Amino acid sequence: MHEHSIAIVGASGYSGLELTRYAARHPRLRLVSLYSDRWAQEAAGDRLPLGGPAAALRYSALADAASTQAEIAFLATPAEVSLELGPKLLARGLRVVDLSGAFRLEDASLYPAWYGFTHGQAAALAEARYGLPELERERLRGARLVSNPGCYATATALALAPLVKSGLVAAEGIAVSAMSGVSGAGRKASEDYSFCEVDEDLRAYRLARHQHVPEIEQTVRRFAGRCGPISFTPHLVPIRRGILATCALRLLPGASAAALQSAWNGAYAGEPFVRLLAADKVAVKDVVRTNRAHLGLAVDERAGAAVAVSAIDNLTKGAAGQAVQALNCAMGWDETLGLDLLGG
Amino acid sequence: MHEHSIAIVGASGYSGLELTRYAARHPRLRLVSLYSDRWAQEAAGDRLPLGGPAAALRYSALADAASTQAEIAFLATPAEVSLELGPKLLARGLRVVDLSGAFRLEDASLYPAWYGFTHGQAAALAEARYGLPELERERLRGARLVSNPGCYATATALALAPLVKSGLVAAEGIAVSAMSGVSGAGRKASEDYSFCEVDEDLRAYRLARHQHVPEIEQTVRRFAGRCGPISFTPHLVPIRRGILATCALRLLPGASAAALQSAWNGAYAGEPFVRLLAADKVAVKDVVRTNRAHLGLAVDERAGAAVAVSAIDNLTKGAAGQAVQALNCAMGWDETLGLDLLGG
Amino acid sequence: MHEHSIAIVGASGYSGLELTRYAARHPRLRLVSLYSDRWAQEAAGDRLPLGGPAAALRYSALADAASTQAEIAFLATPAEVSLELGPKLLARGLRVVDLSGAFRLEDASLYPAWYGFTHGQAAALAEARYGLPELERERLRGARLVSNPGCYATATALALAPLVKSGLVAAEGIAVSAMSGVSGAGRKASEDYSFCEVDEDLRAYRLARHQHVPEIEQTVRRFAGRCGPISFTPHLVPIRRGILATCALRLLPGASAAALQSAWNGAYAGEPFVRLLAADKVAVKDVVRTNRAHLGLAVDERAGAAVAVSAIDNLTKGAAGQAVQALNCAMGWDETLGLDLLGG
C-alpha cells in the first residue's frame, strides 16, 4: 500500500509534537521532514520517544519548509505564517492541513477585527475546507487545503450545532463558558504562563473577543441554518491539556430533555469519536490523549434552560488528532486510521 | 476592652481550620473551645501554626458542643447538624454564626427539594439574618443567628445583585458558570476527590440542582426586587481554594458598559473587601487567603450580552472570613476586625 | 499467528487500567476477562477509550478469577491476594505475571518484617522469576510465574546494579531518595491522598522500612555480586504518575565520570527501553506513558561522590509496561511487542 510522504511545519510546538507522534505511526503516512527553528539540527528521537526511522529525522529551519519535498504538509504555525506558506505549498502541488486560523473564516472581511490582519489570500480561502468531519464530512472529501478547526470551536460547535438545528433551543442568546488547559496558549517563554502564575489560579481572558467566536457561529450556521451572536468566555485553568465547554441555551416551547438528547443521538450515532453521556459524567480526564469528544446535556426546566457540556483534548481532537482525522477524510481513508490512542 | 469567648464546632474541616486561624487572632474574641471528632483530644497547636493560648486548646468531641460555655459559636457543621444544634445554642443564650445552609432559605418549603430534608425549625429560620454585609448590612446589626452565605452564592450574588437592580440587564435568562477548588467539597475520604482523580481534570457537577441556586435567587431578589430562575453550572477544577463565577446576562435597551459599571461602583464604593477590576484582571490567586471579592465586567455589544466575573476564596470570603465579617457586623464592631490577612 | 488469551485480575486499579490498555492492543494477546469488584458488570468501553472487542468485555467479580479460562493472567492485586491466587492459577496450568510483592523476595523469611505476613507458598516462590529483563533477561525465558518488580525497585536497581558491579563505587553506604507520583499509592478512598491534602505538599514516608528495600538489595546483589544495606527514603509528590530516584554513592579510588558512564553504557547498549542522558536532562515527563527508563549520572569529585538519577513511569516501566515486557520475554517474543506507546 502506497505511503504518502508528509512534512510537519512548526514541529516543536505542543500541536506539532502531537502531530509528530501520530504521523510517525500512521499506517499510510511516511514522516519525512520536520521544521522547527527551536530544535534545528536536533534528532526527533532526542525529543520524543519515537522508534523506527522517525527517530533519526532532524529538525530543519522553518525557512526551509517552503521547499519541502513531501506530498502532504501539516502546518502547526501561527496564522500569519500559514497565510503565506499555505498557498505556496498548494501551488507546488502539496496537500495542506493548516492548524491555524488562517483559512477558517469564509468571510475574509472578518479577519482584521478578529485576527488583526487583512486576509490577502482569497483563492486559498475559497479552496479551504473546514475540517470538522462529524459536522461536514462530505465537504472534506478530496480537499487539497484543510483548515483545521480551533480547539474551543471544536468543543463548542459539536455541542451546539445539532441542538440549534433541532429548533428546540433558541439560536439567539447562547452563552458559552469554556475552560482550557495551558497548552492552549502554546509553547513560549512568558511570565504569564509560568508555573507560579498559573498554578492554583483561575481567570477569564479575551472576553467577548476570542477569535474562535466567529468560527463557532459560522460552523453552527452552516450546519443548523442559523446562529445568533454567541457570548463566549474562555478561561485559563491549571491543567496541561483539555477543554471543557459549558454552553447555556434557552429552551423553546416543546423542548424536553428527551427531544434534545434525540437531536444529539441523531447527529452522532455511529461516530467513532463522539460519546454521549450524562452531563456530570463528562470529564476532561477521560478524553485527554484521545481524539474523542464527550458530550453531556442537562435540562433545567425550572429555568427554561439547557446546558450542554463538551470535553475534548485541545491538542488531540482540538488540534493534531482532528488534523489526522480530517486528512483521513480528505484522502478517502478510514477516518480512524492512526488514531487508536488509548488515553490516560 | 472586653473579649468575647467563642467556640468553633466542626473545627477540623477546611472552614473550621480557617475559623480557628481567624478566631485565634481576632482582637475582640477569645477562642475557648474547639469541637471535632476527627482530632478529639489533640492540641490545636499540633494541627495549626498557632501561638499563644490557642495552641494549647484541645479538640473536644462534637457531641459536647451543645453544652459549650462560650458566648458565641461558629458552626462549621453539615446542615443537618446545624439545624439541631443552632436552636439549642440560641436557647441557651449564645450568639450563633452558622456556616451551613440550614438557615439560609427564608422559605422553609424549599428545603426538601434543594437540601433533601424537611425544615422543622421555623422559629430559628425566622430569626436568622443572612450574612452578606455588602448587600444587606443593616439587617445584620444585632443578629443573634447569622446564616453565613454559601461560597458560590457569595461570589454570584455580589456580581449579580447591583446589575439586576440597575434595570440595565434582564432579570430573566441569567446563566452562571462557576468553578470551585476542591476544598469546596469538604474534607473527607473519597475516591472521587483523590488527587489522581481530580488532578488534570475538569468536570461539571450538580447541574441545575446545586443547593446554592435558590439562595442566589433569594439574595438577588431581596436586593434588586426581582430575579428570574438562574441556570447555574458548578465545576470542579484542580486547585485547592478559590471560586470563579462567570455570569452571562442579557443587556436591556440603553445599557452600556459605563452604565453597568456605575451600578457596581455605586453599590460597592468604599467597601473594604470588594475590588472592581477589568474582567480579565480578576484572578483567583489575587483573592486566595483574603476576605476579598474581585469583580470585573465585560460588555459584548455584538452579542447583546454582559459577562460579570467574580472571584473569591471559598474558604475565606466564601466561608470563614465572611463569618468573621458578619459577626463583626452583628456585634457592631469595625467590619474588618481580625481580617487583615495578606493573601499569597 | 496464534493469539494467547489473557485475563486481568484487579483491572480497575491504576496498574490494572494500564494493563487493560496494553493487553487490548498487543498483537499476540486476546483479552478475554477482566476482574474487578469495583466495576463488576460494567463494560470496559465505558471506563476506558477502547475500541474493538475489548470494549464490550464486562468486569467480573474478583472471586471469579480463580476459575478464569484464560491461558495467561496478569495479577494486579494486593500481595495477600496474589499469594493465594497465583499458585491456584499455576496449578491449573496458567502462566501468571504477578505485579504485587508476593513473589519478589527469594528469602521467604524476609516477608514478616517487610510485608507483614508469613509466606506459605514456598513452591511458587521457588518457581518465580523476577521480571526485570534489562538485568536478568535469561532467567525469564519460559518462566511460568513472573514476579514483576516494584516501581521504586525498578528505578533504583537499574541505576545501581551496573555501577556497583563496576567496582568503582562502594557497595556500602548507598543512600537513595526517591519521589513518586500519587498513583503509586493505588486507587482508594483516603483522606491522606485527597487532592487538598496532597496538592502543593511534599513529604517523606515509610523511611527506612519501605518494602522495596530488600528487593533492591537482592536485585543488585544478584547482578553485582554484592550490595550493602541501602538507606532508602521515598517521598510523595503532587504528580499523578512517575518516579524519580536519586541515588548517592561513594566513589572508590580510580573512579572517574567516564569510567562510571562506561559501566552503564556496557550494561545498557542496545536496550530499547533504557536511555542514558546527562543527569539534569532526566525528567519524569519524558518517560511518562512510555516503558522507558531514563538514567543520568553526575560525579562530584570534590565530595568523592556520584549521584545517579533514574526516571520511570511507575504505572508503565514500574508496573504494567514492564509486565508486558517480561511476558514478551518469558514467551520468547520480541520484547517491545505491544509497547510502542509514544508518551506525552
Add this chain to the structure above:
Amino acid sequence: MHEHSIAIVGASGYSGLELTRYAARHPRLRLVSLYSDRWAQEAAGDRLPLGGPAAALRYSALADAASTQAEIAFLATPAEVSLELGPKLLARGLRVVDLSGAFRLEDASLYPAWYGFTHGQAAALAEARYGLPELERERLRGARLVSNPGCYATATALALAPLVKSGLVAAEGIAVSAMSGVSGAGRKASEDYSFCEVDEDLRAYRLARHQHVPEIEQTVRRFAGRCGPISFTPHLVPIRRGILATCALRLLPGASAAALQSAWNGAYAGEPFVRLLAADKVAVKDVVRTNRAHLGLAVDERAGAAVAVSAIDNLTKGAAGQAVQALNCAMGWDETLGLDLLGG
C-alpha cells in the same frame, strides 16, 4: 514607640512580594519605598491586598534605590546587584539585609567557582553577619549588614548542624537530596518554568554545583566545628512554595535514635520557629506561609544510617520571613515580631 523607615529593593519578585507583606504590618517598621522596574509607577495596593498607607506606595525604578531615604533596606536583588548596592547603602548609614548570596561566603575566593563572579567588596564581606538566628543568634546582634541565608541552606543547615556537632554521625559522606517549589527559581519569563513544562514533572538540576553547597558547609562548620564536603542534589517539583530537604547521614558508634533526637532537642528547645516531629510527619504544607522549620529524624540501624528531613517555605523561612527574623535579632527586638502568620 519609634518606627524605623524601611525600603524594599526588588519588590516585585516573589521574595520581594513577601517582604512587602511583612514590612507593611510589622509593628516597628514603616514601609516607605518600594523599588522595582517591572511595576515602576504602579501602586502597591494594585498588586497586593494591602491596607493602610502601604497600599498607596508607588514602585520606583531600581536605579533610584541607591539614594533611598529609608533607615533600613531589604535587598531582594540578584547577587551582582546587591554586591554593588549593599556597600553604597552601608556607606550612607543604612542598615541592610541582603537576601542574595553576595555576602554569604566568608571566603571571597569561593565566589568565582560557585557564583561566577569575582568578589571585590572585602570590607562589606567582613562586616556581614549570616542571618540564621537559630544557629548563630549572638553574632547577629547589632549587625549593620545581614546576609540572609539561602533557602536550601536554611533547610539543610538547620537539620545538619546539631547532628554533626553531636559527634554521633559522620561529618563526611553526607548526601542531601532537596526538592524545591518553582518560586525558588524566581519570577521570570522562561519556557523551562512554564506551567506545561513543570506540571507533572520531576527533575534534578545543578547536581554537585549548586551555589548553596559551600554556604551549607560553612554554616555547619561554624556551628559544629567540622563538616566534610556534602553531596547535594536539588530537584524541581511542581509546587509553588516550599522546600523539603532529605539528608542522609552515616551513624557513628554509639549513636541511637534517642541520642540523635537529643542533639536536636538541645539545640532547638524553646525556638519559636522550629518544630521537631516524626520524620514522616514533616510536610511542606504545614510550613508554607509560616516562618517555621519542621524537622524529623529517622534512624535506620540496619543500614547504619540516619535520615533527617527538613521542611520550610522557601519564600518565608527561606527568604523574607527569615530576613524579618534576622532584622528583629539585629535590632534587639522580639524575634517573632511581625511574623505571626498563620499558614494555610
